[in-house]
Amino acid sequence: MDAIRNEKPNLFDFDADHEMILDNADRFARNELYGLSERMDNEEWWPDEAFPKIGDNGLFGITIPEEFGGAGLDLFAAGLVLQGLARWNHAMALAWVAHDNLCANNIYRNGNEDQRRRYLPDLCAGRKIGALGLTEPGAGSDALGSMRTTARRDGDHYVLNGSKIYITNGPVADVLLVYAKTDREKGPHGISAFIVEKDMPGFKVAQKLVKMGYRGSQTAELLFEECRVPAANRVGEENEGVRVVMSGLDLERAMISPLCLGIAERALELTVDFAKTRQQFGKPIGSFQMVQSMLADMYVHVETMRTFTYRTLSAAAKVEIGEGGRGDIHRLTAASVMYAAEATHKVLDLAVQVHGGSGYIWESEINRLFRSTKLMEIGAGTTEVRKMIISGELLKGMKRD
Ligand SMILES: Cc1cc2nc3c(=O)[nH]c(=O)nc-3n(C[C@H](O)[C@H](O)[C@H](O)COP(=O)(O)OP(=O)(O)OC[C@H]3O[C@@H](n4cnc5c(N)ncnc54)[C@H](O)[C@@H]3O)c2cc1C
Numbered sequence: 001m002d003a004i005r006n007e008k009p010n011l012f013d014f015d016a017d018h019e020m021i022l023d024n025a026d027r028f029a030r031n032e033l034y035g036l037s038e039r040m041d042n043e044e045w046w047p048d049e050a051f052p053k054i055g056d057n058g059l060f061g062i063t064i065p066e067e068f069g070g071a072g073l074d075l076f077a078a079g080l081v082l083q084g085l086a087r088w089n090h091a092m093a094l095a096w097v098a099h100d101n102l103c104a105n106n107i108y109r110n111g112n113e114d115q116r117r118r119y120l121p122d123l124c125a126g127r128k129i130g131a132l133g134l135t136e137p138g139a140g141s142d143a144l145g146s147m148r149t150t151a152r153r154d155g156d157h158y159v160l161n162g163s164k165i166y167i168t169n170g171p172v173a174d175v176l177l178v179y180a181k182t183d184r185e186k187g188p189h190g191i192s193a194f195i196v197e198k199d200m201p202g203f204k205v206a207q208k209l210v211k212m213g214y215r216g217s218q219t220a221e222l223l224f225e226e227c228r229v230p231a232a233n234r235v236g237e238e239n240e241g242v243r244v245v246m247s248g249l250d251l252e253r254a255m256i257s258p259l260c261l262g263i264a265e266r267a268l269e270l271t272v273d274f275a276k277t278r279q280q281f282g283k284p285i286g287s288f289q290m291v292q293s294m295l296a297d298m299y300v301h302v303e304t305m306r307t308f309t310y311r312t313l314s315a316a317a318k319v320e321i322g323e324g325g326r327g328d329i330h331r332l333t334a335a336s337v338m339y340a341a342e343a344t345h346k347v348l349d350l351a352v353q354v355h356g357g358s359g360y361i362w363e364s365e366i367n368r369l370f371r372s373t374k375l376m377e378i379g380a381g382t383t384e385v386r387k388m389i390i391s392g393e394l395l396k397g398m399k400r401d
Pocket residue numbers: 098132133134135139140141142165166167168169211214219375378379380381382383384385
């Protein structure tokens with residue numbers, strides 16, 4: 001089955017270095033993370049040793065310059081690391097993306113020199129765990145407009161009040177990039193971003209949430225009750241958080257696609273193996289044309305996803321600091337993640353079908369992968385929000401009544 005996973009596409013910016021990055025992440029994840037995935041899924045268990053190990057192997061801080069402890073590569077390389085990790089432990093891969101992309105890369109792109117020096121080396125080493133808090137109980141798809149968490153200035157501090165929900169890494173995070181309203185009158189243009197540390201007074205994890213998929217990646221509701229954050233931890237200018245959110249969301253969407261791709265590749269691999277070995281009517285089920293049809297459909301979805309994913313990563317890697325959140329890249333990243341999520345859903349649906357009853361059993365790997373698919377159509381903006389972005393960009397300039 002290596003033929004499927006190791007197919008080397010000559011695509012966009014994919015070169016020998018990228019091949020090495022993907023192979024290296026794949027090897028590390030197979031040796032070090034795959035063995036953790038079953039217990040993570042069974043118990044929503046968080047293996048404390050995993051993040052330092054990922055850091056020791058140079059697989060954090062991919063997009064962050066070496067002077068801050070990172071690898072000094074680009075978003076394309078980061079996507080390949082994520083694809084490799086997702087093949088073997090997609091829950092850890094989700095924790096990785098929340099840490100490395102949503103938190104560390106956002107601090108690098110939007111933080112000042114002091115913030116970069118204080119936070120990035122520990123995040124790149126995996127000594128500290130990062131998270132990003134945008135979504136609230138009353139503010140999901142309308143995260144900016146409906147945001148209720150506030151931050152009021154008090155001397156050389158801001159005081160945060162409110163809550164965040166569904167935050168990946170929330171229960172275990174040391175460093176959180178959190179959005180709050182500094183001017184309620186200004187709506188989305190009254191939002192600022194802050195770096196909150198878990199020990200800051202007034203911060204607490206309200207509850208750890210139990211999920212249907214991606215189990216073991218930790219998810220929480222977070223509370224801020226008169227939480228005092230030094231003004232030095234505000235990221236960017238006051239009331240300019242919307243820029244940070246919007247450009248960060250484009251990069252996040254570009255990164256969800258390789259997460260989907262890694263999962264779908266593994267599902268295809270498992271399913272082809274199963275079709276070759278499972279016997280019915282005295283033959284491998286792979287000899288039946290209807291099973292062959294399902295495998296062919298899965299393959300086409302995976303390869304289309306690969307092409308679109310790499311094209312989008314290649315474009316997103318060129319987005320300068322301060323750019324994104326509008327225009328071609330906004331449309332492309334929304335389209336890529338929308339396609340990847342829907343294609344992964346289809347691939348896993350077919351994979352379970354080929355696996356028959358064994359695919360329906362909770363403990364099987366294919367079942368674990370199947371339960372992961374729905375989140376990709378919800379997180380980082382739902383399918384409907386992605387469609388709104390794509391059509392909104394296509395219809396720009398249209399006269400509306
Ligand atoms: C496991 C998990 C991890 C997550 N991790 C993070 C994280 O690390 N950080 C973070 O900030 N957030 C995180 N999220 C939150 C995620 O981004 C939100 O769940 C998502 O944006 C949707 O918001 P919502 O759940 O409130 O759904 P809602 O916004 O309430 O949407 C419900 C339904 O209504 C539809 N809908 C809403 N508005 C419209 C509209 N105008 N037109 C058409 N349909 C519409 C939606 O598409 C959806 O189908 C995570 C969520 C999950 C489940």
